[in-house]
Amino acid sequence: MSSVESQFGEGLAQAQAQLHRVRIRSAISLGLNRGVVCGATAIAMTAMTALLLRLAGASVTPAQYGMIVAIAAGAFAVPLLASVFPAIRNKPSLEETAERLDLATGNHNRVASALDLARRGSGSEFAQAAIVHGLESLNWVRAQPPAVPVVQWQWKRNAAVIGGAFAVATALLMAPVRMGAGESTDPRQAVMITESLAGGPTPKPATQPTRQPEDARPDSLVNRVRKSSSASEKSTSAVGGNAIPSIPAQAAAGSSSTAQQQGPESSKPADKKRTPNPDENDPPSVTASATSSASRQSPPSDARGTSAKSASGGKGSSAQPTLGLEGDKQQSRENAEDGGRDAESEEEIDADKPNESEHRGGMRPVLQDRQQSPTRDLGMTGSNKGPPGNGRGGPTPPKKSRGAGSLLLGVPVPDFIQGRLLPGISRLSRQMIPPQRQPGEPAAGAETAYRTVDEPPVDRFDIPTDSRDAVERYFIRLHRDPDSDQPSSAASDATTTREIAP
């Protein structure tokens, strides 16, 4: 070690020792904090174990309690030692001490930089100056405590954790004692208490059978169907046997659907011989599905009347003298509901019906939607609403979109903009202004350029007056039809003409 390094070592020794002490103290605090948590967890877990042992019938001896305490102590000590031992063993280095000292004193890393430069052996003038600077600054910062994060002993939190753990352990250890004292009680009573706490049926004597007969169930739809069928029989006999018992069948169908929801046992009583229901006059307490079905079929107030009404208000029942106004309303309501349900079911059927194209063994284009493909004409003819392009020219609508815009699904991007070209803020105004004479001098004519070069006179061809007739005759004969007569005369005239031609 060089003399400069030894100087730094001496100067930083105090801060190094102080840093070491702070570290150990922080490690102890950290170990205690962690140990408390671990010990509390161990206490709670061992108490839980003791509780389970008691429930299982095993007895916990004091020696085992001592073992629990030992486990808790071990759980407390292990983190503590794991934190403290490394802190004791690892002494902070000089670099770290210098850095923390600079950090604590706002020294702009003078000491740490100087120590680093001294260890590197940098011989530049600036390095030497920096080392001197660092040693000078070390003299006045050496007494300062280095910056180190100190872990505090969180006594409030630890006390709460320990107290909570002991409370949990006490509760768990006390609970088996109570249950052990009550071991002589009837277990069925405990079950009953549990049921009552859970909001179940009221407790009954153990000798009473808990399962009720099927017919004794509260006003199920099966019973109501049975009632309605008996009512329809009554009404049929009252009317005179003219009415068709379709409504009970419908009600039975509705109840059978409900019975399907309730299970196979619910549909059985319709065919079986039943015992009379002793609780028939009790208010109905049905399940939710039964209630909803029953509300469609009949008002819940009067089961007999309802069944009678529903027996006379079904589909296809043309005349029911026993129907009143209420019965008509109820019937129309039911018909409307049935109609809505039918429409929905038809839609479902249509939706479920496979596509026609798939019946033919494979994917085929739907011919109903067949249209001619749009042309690729990208001109300005987009506003013409003509037929799709057929490749024979003419104005056609353009493609729906083109370019990157066509890649955006569901976003219509027109590839043309209707309107005028280059629209903008402009205004056209037209005024009718009659022409008016304006005062002013008449325009002076400019001199035309005179000819400088003599031009030859135009050599015109003028036929003399006395020869015009001969020339006329000549051309008439010249263009005469060759099949006509007088060829000789034409030739003689031509000769004549040739003679007189200039």
Next chain:
Amino acid sequence: MTTPVLAETQSPPAHTNGTVDPAAQAKRMRELFVSLRDEVHRVFVGQSELVDFVLYSLFAGGHVLIEGVPGLGKTLLVRTLASALKLSVSRIQFTPDLMPADITGTTVLVETPTGGHKLEFQPGPLVASIVLADEINRATPKTQSALLEAMQERQVSVAGRTIRLPDPFVVLATQNPIEQEGTYPLPEAQLDRFIVKLMVDYPTEEEYHRILEQTTGSESPHVDAGFSGDDVIWARGIVRQVEVSRQVRTYAIRLTTATHPTSELAPETVRKYVDFGAGPRAAQALLLLGKVKALLAGRFAVSVEDVRSIALPVLRHRLILNFAGLSERIATDDVVRQVIDVIPELSKD
């Protein structure tokens, strides 16, 4: 008027044994800096931090990108600085139709005294010591790329010849953040070549008073060119001698690497919003500017505080935000501040 330090800085101070005294050099450097800053402030009012960073960059040997809304004196600052230095100055007004040959120079046909013709290279405005690239983002990327070689290698290659640019060579570029219509954002390769990106803010009320007094009176201030390129070259040499400890170098490296989204040191903001972080040029810039700051503070080694204080202008233009960052309008300044907050100062942490 401030006394020019040109004559004094021609001969660096020396020990009695012939070696250079770092303390005296640091003091001379400080005097040069303060004199130049005062000279600039005679014309350019306020914005002391902006002026300081421009001078830091000048002494560190880097190019400066200045961004601000129109009318805040960006061009005035650059012109004033150029006037204060006895250096060749050229100004290039970047426009969309500017071509690379317009700034680097081209070969023209000239007539010889004997009546013949010959091809002669006509250097462009880039061949100067201080180049004011006004509204640099208005030129096309082709023209912007012509600056790359000049800014990095200090030379231009044109018409089969390589021309060495004068020393010192500084590009002071300005750009306007609001008039983005018809502009071409600088490519990342060129942004990386600017040592800092400085933002010009509006002046304070007191600065407004001084601006109005100076600019609306009968007399307009002028700058005395009392400094030369040798002063700048000397200062750059001194700056390079400042030492950097391993702890500070580690801090600069961590600052740089923490801007990468894949880095372990990167904070959550960087992982979420940054696509690419800063590169080695950023670490170089951190240390060079840190050396300037340490020297001006009278220290001979860079501290972590020096690096931290210049991290924002060094890193802000080197982060490339991803789509999420751009869509949520995340500012790179906020990202850099988070990086600075999370990087520990101690080398062992």
